Structure formats: C-alpha cells, structure tokens
Amino acid sequence: MNDLMVRKRLLIAQADLHRHCLTLECQRVKESLAPARGVATRDPWWLQVGTTVGGILLPPKWQRLLGVLRHVPVVLRLIRA
Numbered sequence: 001m002n003d004l005m006v007r008k009r010l011l012i013a014q015a016d017l018h019r020h021c022l023t024l025e026c027q028r029v030k031e032s033l034a035p036a037r038g039v040a041t042r043d044p045w046w047l048q049v050g051t052t053v054g055g056i057l058l059p060p061k062w063q064r065l066l067g068v069l070r071h072v073p074v075v076l077r078l079i080r081a
Helices: 002-032 034-042 044-057 060-065 067-080
Strands: none
Touching: 002 034, 044 067
C-alpha cells in the first residue's frame, strides 16, 4: 500500500511539473509573438485582402500547393487573442 502512495505522489509531482513547463512555454510563445501582434493589430486589412486576392488569382495547381493561405486570417485572429 505504501508503494501506491509513493507512486501517486510521484504522478502528482510530475503533473505539476508538466503544467508548469506548459505555462512557461505559453509565456515564451506569447513573448515571441509580440512583434507579430503589433503588425497584426496595426494594419490587418492589407494582409487579409492580399491573401484573399492572391488565393483567387492563383492557378488551381498552385492553390492546392499553397493551401496554407486560407489559414492566415485564422492565425491573425489567434495572434490578437
């Protein structure tokens, strides 16, 4: 029974450590995205319009290759959050 208590305490300590590591990683990512947040909040309309027009004007072959462009507005909204 004593081994179970030790294992339980170890698992709780590991969970706390992982939670703390994730918190630090989130803070680091937010700090690294600070310059991008400034650009996104300053003039977001040109980037959204540019990617939309670019996606429409691309040939279908390139649209499949560059399908990532459709995710840019979503990324901008996440940066603002």
